[in-house]
Amino acid sequence: MFERPQSGERAIIVHITIHHFKEQATLEEFIELVASAGADTLATITGIKSMPEPSTFVGEGKLAEIADLVVAKDADIVLFNHTLTPAQERNIERALECRVLDRTGVILDIFAQRARSFEGKLQVELAQLKHLSTRLVRGWTHLERQKGGIGLRGPGETQLETDKRLLSERIKHINRRLEKVTHQRELSRKARQRAELPVVSLVGYTNAGKSTLFNHLTNAEIYAADQLFATLDTTVRRISLPNKIPLVLADTVGFIQQLPHDLVAAFRATLEETRNASLLLHIVDVTDEERQLRIEQVNQVLTEIGAQSIPQIVVYNKLDQLSHHKAKLEKSEDGNIKRIWLSAKTGEGVDLLLEALQHFFSTAMTHCVLRIPVQAGHIRSRLFEETLVLDEQFAENGDSLLEMQLQTKHFEQLLKNEPQIELVLLK
Numbered sequence: 001m002f003e004r005p006q007s008g009e010r011a012i013i014v015h016i017t018i019h020h021f022k023e024q025a026t027l028e029e030f031i032e033l034v035a036s037a038g039a040d041t042l043a044t045i046t047g048i049k050s051m052p053e054p055s056t057f058v059g060e061g062k063l064a065e066i067a068d069l070v071v072a073k074d075a076d077i078v079l080f081n082h083t084l085t086p087a088q089e090r091n092i093e094r095a096l097e098c099r100v101l102d103r104t105g106v107i108l109d110i111f112a113q114r115a116r117s118f119e120g121k122l123q124v125e126l127a128q129l130k131h132l133s134t135r136l137v138r139g140w141t142h143l144e145r146q147k148g149g150i151g152l153r154g155p156g157e158t159q160l161e162t163d164k165r166l167l168s169e170r171i172k173h174i175n176r177r178l179e180k181v182t183h184q185r186e187l188s189r190k191a192r193q194r195a196e197l198p199v200v201s202l203v204g205y206t207n208a209g210k211s212t213l214f215n216h217l218t219n220a221e222i223y224a225a226d227q228l229f230a231t232l233d234t235t236v237r238r239i240s241l242p243n244k245i246p247l248v249l250a251d252t253v254g255f256i257q258q259l260p261h262d263l264v265a266a267f268r269a270t271l272e273e274t275r276n277a278s279l280l281l282h283i284v285d286v287t288d289e290e291r292q293l294r295i296e297q298v299n300q301v302l303t304e305i306g307a308q309s310i311p312q313i314v315v316y317n318k319l320d321q322l323s324h325h326k327a328k329l330e331k332s333e334d335g336n337i338k339r340i341w342l343s344a345k346t347g348e349g350v351d352l353l354l355e356a357l358q359h360f361f362s363t364a365m366t367h368c369v370l371r372i373p374v375q376a377g378h379i380r381s382r383l384f385e386e387t388l389v390l391d392e393q394f395a396e397n398g399d400s401l402l403e404m405q406l407q408t409k410h411f412e413q414l415l416k417n418e419p420q421i422e423l424v425l426l427k
Helices: 027-036 060-073 086-096 103-114 118-135 164-194 210-218 261-266 291-304 350-362 374-386 408-417
Strands: 010-018 040-049 077-080 099-101 199-204 235-240 246-251 279-285 312-317 328-331 337-341 365-372 388-394 400-407 422-426
Touching (some): 010 027, 060 086, 086 099, 099 103, 199 210, 210 246, 210 312, 210 350, 374 400
Parallel strands (some): 312 337
Antiparallel strands (some): 365 422, 388 400
16 A cells, blocks of 8 residues: 655646536636645646446556546645545546545645634544445555645544544544534524524625625624635524614524535534524525526525524625625515625625514514513512513613513413513503
């Protein structure tokens, strides 16, 4: 078995069109992924096949063409815009005598570079180890001395034993740590639910502008850039709409075509924010010629995580990059807001988005003032703990006057179950 090189950023891209594959990742997107991973693309090899070769995916003739180009360009790594089996990856590496990485490996490498939070790093490491566990061969034995390179970041620097038993123990250890983090996240989520705070989750294809819109709405300063997977870690902020309705805004990881299943599984806890949201803002890059396909791909991932039934408002972003287009709001036949056109970068149309959020939640929330008698102090305490109290004043007899914002169904249940409570004002 050949010794793997110490690093490698000079890449050759391989993209083969397979006739029998219904859904295939585009070459343009993969080139962006490779650039996001930090590689320098030396050349791109394309081809057409009816079916992939079981042993090498591309066949002997194309493999020889790739091998010649690797030597001519002095390439460090060959990147396939396909999912390779462990056997195919090993056979290609043996023939080319250089490192080979498939589409899943490239995406995992980007995630390893971008994860910032403790939970995010654990999730990425878990996905990487599961991916590597099927590829443990003697060529990995000296990987612990390697530094950097596409596919070598993250756990590749520390957890590199070829012993599958040790690898399995590491995976179990990470799962236990993730369970603790997930439990903490669940406690925070339940606290928000008790406070009657609705959650709005930003979802969409990677690089659609979710983080830019999130920053504009919350005055946060999370990292946003014109690149794939600029941010990975879910960020949650509380905001108030113009009519003072409070809500929680959650920025989530971007989706992508053929997102590796190990990553979907590893980030399932993070994506719980999406599954438990009251409303999804589906951000779409209006300049993307494949935007309808991207919408379908995002909805497919939402179905995978069980969030397909949550109400959506589609937000067409990056309007500033189109000429002769103005911000607008579109409603369906039943009067519900379905689409908004805006620019998160310039702020044009963001007021329409706030108007849409206000319209959506005003029908689901009740703003009122309730009188709580002095002798019902236990009810007052419970309302402070489980609902959102905006203000409190006291009547001359000591009764508590609570200005509240709560879900309409809970408001109706409260008046029905607690006859001591009196409705003073419905705002």
